Amino acid sequence: MRVKLTLCLVGIIALLVAGNPLVIAGDLDPFLGAKGTLRIAGGTAHIPVMKEAAKRIMRMNRNIKITIAGGGSGLGIKQAGEGLVDIGDSGRKATEDEIKRYGLKMFKFAIDGIAIVVNPENPLIRMKKSEIIDIFSGKLNNWKELGWKDRETNVYTRDASSGTRKVFWKKALKKGEIAKTANFVKSHGAMKSAISRDPYGIGFISVGYLDDTVAPVSLDGVFPTLENVRKGNYKISRGLYMNTKGEPSELTRFFIDYLLSKEGQKIVAEKGFIVVKQ
Amino acid sequence: MRPSIEKLVEKGFLLSTLLSASITIFILSFMFLFSLPLFKGGKIVEFLRLGWNPYEGNFGVFPMMVGTVIIASFAILIATPFGIGCSALISVFSQRRFGRFLRKLVEFMTGIPTVVYSFVAIFLLVPLIREIFQKGTGMCVLSASIMLALLILPTIVLFLTDAFNSVPKNYLNAAEALGATPVQKLIYVIIPSAWKGIISGLVLAAGRAVGDTLISLMIAGDALQIPKGLSDAARTLTAHIALIIASDYESPEFKSIFVCGLILFVFTMLIVLALRLLGYFEILRER
Amino acid sequence: MNRLTEYGITIFSWITGIILIGAIGVLLSFLLYKGIPALNPSMIFGETRALDALLLRKAVVDGLFPAIAGTILLIITSIIWAIPIGVASGIYLAEYCNVRWKPLFNFLLDVLAGIPSILVGLFGFAISIFLHRHLSEHIYPCFLISSLALACLVLPYIIRTTEQSLTNLPFSIKTTGLALGASRLQNILFILIPYNLSSIISGIILAIGRCAEDTAVIMLTGVVAMAGIPTSVLSQYEAIPFYIFYISSDYNSQEELMKGFGASIILLGICVFLFTLSNILKRKVAIRFATHT
Numbered sequence: 001m002r003v004k005l006t007l008c009l010v011g012i013i014a015l016l017v018a019g020n021p022l023v024i025a026g027d028l029d030p031f032l033g034a035k036g037t038l039r040i041a042g043g044t045a046h047i048p049v050m051k052e053a054a055k056r057i058m059r060m061n062r063n064i065k066i067t068i069a070g071g072g073s074g075l076g077i078k079q080a081g082e083g084l085v086d087i088g089d090s091g092r093k094a095t096e097d098e099i100k101r102y103g104l105k106m107f108k109f110a111i112d113g114i115a116i117v118v119n120p121e122n123p124l125i126r127m128k129k130s131e132i133i134d135i136f137s138g139k140l141n142n143w144k145e146l147g148w149k150d151r152e153t154n155v156y157t158r159d160a161s162s163g164t165r166k167v168f169w170k171k172a173l174k175k176g177e178i179a180k181t182a183n184f185v186k187s188h189g190a191m192k193s194a195i196s197r198d199p200y201g202i203g204f205i206s207v208g209y210l211d212d213t214v215a216p217v218s219l220d221g222v223f224p225t226l227e228n229v230r231k232g233n234y235k236i237s238r239g240l241y242m243n244t245k246g247e248p249s250e251l252t253r254f255f256i257d258y259l260l261s262k263e264g265q266k267i268v269a270e271k272g273f274i275v276v277k278q
Numbered sequence: 279m280r281p282s283i284e285k286l287v288e289k290g291f292l293l294s295t296l297l298s299a300s301i302t303i304f305i306l307s308f309m310f311l312f313s314l315p316l317f318k319g320g321k322i323v324e325f326l327r328l329g330w331n332p333y334e335g336n337f338g339v340f341p342m343m344v345g346t347v348i349i350a351s352f353a354i355l356i357a358t359p360f361g362i363g364c365s366a367l368i369s370v371f372s373q374r375r376f377g378r379f380l381r382k383l384v385e386f387m388t389g390i391p392t393v394v395y396s397f398v399a400i401f402l403l404v405p406l407i408r409e410i411f412q413k414g415t416g417m418c419v420l421s422a423s424i425m426l427a428l429l430i431l432p433t434i435v436l437f438l439t440d441a442f443n444s445v446p447k448n449y450l451n452a453a454e455a456l457g458a459t460p461v462q463k464l465i466y467v468i469i470p471s472a473w474k475g476i477i478s479g480l481v482l483a484a485g486r487a488v489g490d491t492l493i494s495l496m497i498a499g500d501a502l503q504i505p506k507g508l509s510d511a512a513r514t515l516t517a518h519i520a521l522i523i524a525s526d527y528e529s530p531e532f533k534s535i536f537v538c539g540l541i542l543f544v545f546t547m548l549i550v551l552a553l554r555l556l557g558y559f560e561i562l563r564e565r
Numbered sequence: 566m567n568r569l570t571e572y573g574i575t576i577f578s579w580i581t582g583i584i585l586i587g588a589i590g591v592l593l594s595f596l597l598y599k600g601i602p603a604l605n606p607s608m609i610f611g612e613t614r615a616l617d618a619l620l621l622r623k624a625v626v627d628g629l630f631p632a633i634a635g636t637i638l639l640i641i642t643s644i645i646w647a648i649p650i651g652v653a654s655g656i657y658l659a660e661y662c663n664v665r666w667k668p669l670f671n672f673l674l675d676v677l678a679g680i681p682s683i684l685v686g687l688f689g690f691a692i693s694i695f696l697h698r699h700l701s702e703h704i705y706p707c708f709l710i711s712s713l714a715l716a717c718l719v720l721p722y723i724i725r726t727t728e729q730s731l732t733n734l735p736f737s738i739k740t741t742g743l744a745l746g747a748s749r750l751q752n753i754l755f756i757l758i759p760y761n762l763s764s765i766i767s768g769i770i771l772a773i774g775r776c777a778e779d780t781a782v783i784m785l786t787g788v789v790a791m792a793g794i795p796t797s798v799l800s801q802y803e804a805i806p807f808y809i810f811y812i813s814s815d816y817n818s819q820e821e822l823m824k825g826f827g828a829s830i831i832l833l834g835i836c837v838f839l840f841t842l843s844n845i846l847k848r849k850v851a852i853r854f855a856t857h858t
Contacts, residue, residue, distance in 0.1 A: 295670060297650060
């Protein structure tokens with residue numbers, strides 16, 4: 001009888017311990033005693049992941065404040081390099097020049113594809129690379145040339161700081177021109193909402209941002225799905241990086257480790273990107 | 279109060295004024311300071327002439343200047359007849375109640391934040407314009423001009439109504455004695471004698487139209503081209519500054535925004551001078 | 566000009582009036598239609614309980630509370646800079662200024678009043694870069710710079726209203742105190758200013774409204790999309806107008822968009838309230854003058 005009671009007690013205690021999040025070696029543990037402000041800025045593709053991570057951290061410890069700004073990869077790298085932010089997000093690798101000038105350290109935390117998107121009303125979701133190059137340069141400027149309505153193509157592109165745009169320009173457009181008539185949008189979210197509101201629009205966003213308000217386009221037969229990006233079939237992809245100037249400080253280190261931890265990488269997957277650590 | 283303390287306080291007043299007045303000078307000097315590198319290189323001329331093409335190394339702001347001029351001009355073109363019509367309605371034509379209501383409405387409009395105008399326009403006006411033109415994204419010169427006109431209308435109307443009301447009463451009485459109808463009073467008496475006030479109101483509104491950022495940033499499409507028609511997307515100097523701030527800061531692109539700032543500053547000075555000539559400030563101070 | 570043209574002009578005026586009323590009506594009803602459904606406590610506080618958020622016990626991460634707090638704090642700090650300098654300058658210009666210098670001051674202040682808000686923001690940004698390079702590595706666009714820049718923006722409003730109200734005072738009011746032996750300063754501080762309080766306050770309220778709604782200045786001097794409540798003057802912050810701007814292009818779901826509409830209604834409400842208050846005060850003053858001489 002006593003043995004049974006003891007066993008029950010042990011069982012209950014074990015359950016309590018197992019169920020209590022503070023007792024398990026949680027990925028958020030390092031943040032428990034910390035305090036300070038963490039400034040993050042840069043690539044807009046990273047924002048959903050950053051926001052979710054920040055939410056969880058700030059909820060757990062109110063002495064930590066995390067500020068997140070957009071601005072594009074170029075801005076992220078510059079600001080990290082100048083010491084204006086602790087972590088500069090970028091959707092492209094920093095150039096040799098940038099690394100040398102600022103002494104940057106790069107931390108890759110996700111892999112992402114760049115999908116060409118059109119409005120869900122647009123039936124042309126299979127395109128050839130040459131067609132894409134022509135559409136974005138303005139040579140092909142009416143949808144009827146591809147078999148749809150007689151309406152002009154509305155090209156949307158990103159501002160100069162955007163890492164997404166740089167990678168897209170290099171890998172998809174083969175460094176071709178982007179039409180002067182293209183509308184500029186400032187971020188991923190802006191691109192997505194612009195295309196979802198414009199039936200005749202075409203643009204490019206991170207695969208992680210895809211949802212049913214926009215329609216992804218297959219390039220030479222390959223659709224920009226996570227599988228295709230992971231396997232390497234869809235070639236337009238890039239890593240998502242966190243950049244710091246030199247060795248990261250304590251709080252920064254915690255954050256970077258958190259994103260690379262199991263919980264952090266789960267957030268990455270939830271938001272639609274490909275994890276770097278299993 | 280002891281005289282010495284009084285002297286101190288009075289000196290304090292003087293210092294405040296010097297501080298306030300020098301802010302303007304500081305703004306000018308900072309703009310100049312930061313755009314100096316461009317002046318030195320002698321690049322300033324091509325800067326004002328060429329288009330913006332980072333790939334070719336051109337960082338000219340000419341398309342942006344054209345964008346500003348076109349959007350602002352159209353806005354004024356739209357707003358002026360509306361402004362004159364509404365002011366006429368308020369001060370001359372309608373019965374007292376409706377006139378007062380309209381005036382209250384216009385005063386209410388002055389309180390509407392610019393960002394709210396643009397926010398609503400994105401969802402209401404832009405799709406409409408897109409369907410009307412049957413081409414383009416709907417974010418173009420016309421959409422921006424329409425919203426801008428709405429923004430500057432209160433300025434025009436309130437200014438004009440004040441100008442209309444300050445026409446000497448005996449002129450109006452004389453006209454009425456001669457049998458003039460309200461319309462005739464408006465055309466032959468009020469407008470001619472209030473023309474200074476009318477022009478001042480328009481100039482002020484023009485200043486506001488050129489200086490506005492959000493409407494053109496959010497609704498005009500921010501394209502880098504020189505707009506050739508109403509349905510073309512365009513970018514203004516102000517939107518350009520906002521867009522570029524969000525990116526680098528050592529590159530020539532960055533220094534270019536300070537030149538934009540300089541251009542806007544010069545424009546403001548010209549407007550102020552124009553208003554001075556029109557005696558706007560005399561009228562305001564007398565009131 | 567014949568009868569027909571004159572009728573035409575009348576009709577034209579009526580049409581413009583009606584179109585204007587229609588346009589504003591459409592704007593407002595659309596805003597209310599989309600925004601009112603979103604107005605509930607969770608829009609402001611997100612998933613945190615209201616009490617926890619207000620007592621700063623827990624951070625609010627997906628609600629408007631930080632933006633609202635940011636705007637309020639911004640208004641308060643900017644006004645703290647602007648009121649003393651503005652009122653003092655207005656007094657100086659109205660009472661003490663030498664006729665030789667007046668045109669210069671007037672010109673400079675009029676230019677300041679006319680400067681586009683983004684230029685003021687650019688100025689603030691330039692200052693922060695300048696300080697960053699020459700003073701301290703830790704200075705970057707932040708709350709402090711924003712409030713200083715906003716103060717520069719609204720200074721002309723306060724100066725103008727103060728100056729005008731003082732110069733427009735009836736002669737009798739201006740001189741009675743002096744006749745009774747008060748010094749110039751005593752006259753100003755104890756008689757003229759209290760008499761004019763409504764005007765001056767209407768100018769201050771106008772300035773407050775301007776601070777609440779301005780987006781261009783704060784965009785360039787430190788406002789960001791997510792920052793929580795500002796804990797120090799050198800930190801970044803959120804604000805309502807920037808939230809609306811940001812949501813308009815970056816919304817990820819219909820709920821976020823609705824929050825944008827809700828925020829627009831809140832901002833509209835605040836600004837309209839302030840501007841109307843300012844106008845009422847101005848009118849009260851005008852009535853008083855009309856019955857005075």
